Amino acid sequence: MLGKISAFIAASIIAFGSAYKTSFVPEGWLVWHSYTDYSAMDSSLYYMEPDGSIRTIEGAFAHAMNGSFGNTPDVVTFMAIDTTADEWDIYIYNAADESVVNMTEHSGYRNEDPKWSPDGKSIIFKRGKWNSAVNGFQYDLALLDIQTRNVTMLTDDIIEEAMPxxxxxxxxxxxxxxxxxxxxxxxxxxxxxxxxxxxxxxxxNAYYPIVMGKDLYFTKWRSKTNHHDQLMRFDGKKAVSLPFNTAECDRSDICPIGGSSYIYSSTLHGNYDLYYYNGREEVILPKINSERNELGADFYALI
Structure with missing residues (x-):
């Protein structure tokens, strides 16, 4: 995730009168996307450095979102619509020279939901193809080799597999x-x-799994009748609701920081905004948030 988030959370501490200590604030890189509405196709992807500077990731694409750091903070994968081919593709952004490369260019498929492998040599994603038998897209899991750009299909069935x-x-x-x-x-x-x-x-509905260490995190509806998102932690034995969840709004798109600290999106004040939870309290990030919807945060800690 983009830059030095401490400056932004520090501003929140002052603005909201929180009792936070700055030692609880993580420092690192932050990436997230923002749009007015998903159907508006106007999402922009942002990258923040540890010094707090923010840049927009730009190129010959539209509706960029779902940025993901690999094993270094200077390289980000994300999904966007190739404006020439009019298809969803997987991109890699290099922060050093601000270059962007389309890794699935002119594939003829929908390529979405990218995440790096731990060794940084491949990207897992979902690939969609039209299936006339069901009159719709069939989504399967695929693995992209970064060096060769070869794609290996991992599944091939009618059941949709997504967000790997x-x-x-x-x-x-x-x-x-x-x-x-x-x-x-x-x-x-x-x-x-x-x-x-x-x-x-x-x-x-349960979706958007994210792993950190031995713990698995994911989003799910509160119940059959209450479709507000809540965030869950699975330790290998049982799934537990995180303490900041509420029945009145969404808590979505979790990004675990370490220990009991998280960045996530919430509709507590209307649109989706980014929040930080330090293990005791949550604080909104006003320098990042806007009148748009801020979602899909990822973070790389400054060591």
């Missing part, structure tokens, strides 16, 4: 699998393709 991410050791892929428009969280072992369900709740 690697385990920290690179041996597993976590993803959301959809049946009748309801998502559940699954794990697949690389190599043999063996799959297992991690979390599933009847009539409740």
């Amino acid at each position: 991410c690697f385990s920290d050791d690179g041996k597993y892929i976590y993803y959301a699998g959809y049946k009748n428009s309801i998502g559940s969280i699954y794990r697949m072992k690389l190599g043999n393709g063996k799959r297992s369900a991690i979390f599933s709740e009847n009539g409740v």
Whole structure:
């Protein structure tokens, strides 16, 4: 995630009279996207340095979103619409020279939801192709080799697989699998393709898995009747609701920082804004947030 977030949270401390100590504030790089409405196709992707400077990632694309850091903070993968080919593609941004490369150019597919492998040699993503048998797109998991740009398909079925991410050791892929428009969280072992369900709740949508260490985080509806998002932590045995969730608004797109600290999006004040939780309290990030919707944050800590 973009830059030195401490300056922004410090401003929040003053503005909101919080009892935070600045030692709880993470320092690092931040990336996130912002749009008026998803259907408006006007998303912009932002990159912030540890010194607090912000730049917009730009190029021959539109509706950029879902930025993801690899094993270094200077390279980001993201998804956007190639304005020439009119297709979703996977891009890589290099902060050193501000270059952008389309890694799936003119593939003829929809390429979305990219996440780096732990070793930085590949990107996992979902690839969509038109399936006339179902009169719609079929989405499967795919693996992109960064050096050769070769794409290996990992799944091929009618069930939609989306939002994949690697385990920290690179041996597993976590993803959301959809049946009748309801998502559940699954794990697949690389190599043999063996799959297992991690979390599933009847009539409740679960999606957007993210791994940090031994913990898996994801988003789910509060219940069948309350579709507000809440954020969950799964420790390998059970899924637990995080303490800042509420039944009255969404808590979405979690980015774990370490320990019990997180950055995430919330509709607490109307549109989606970015928030930081330090293990005790949450604070809005007013220098980043706007009248648009801020979502999809990723963070790389300054060591």
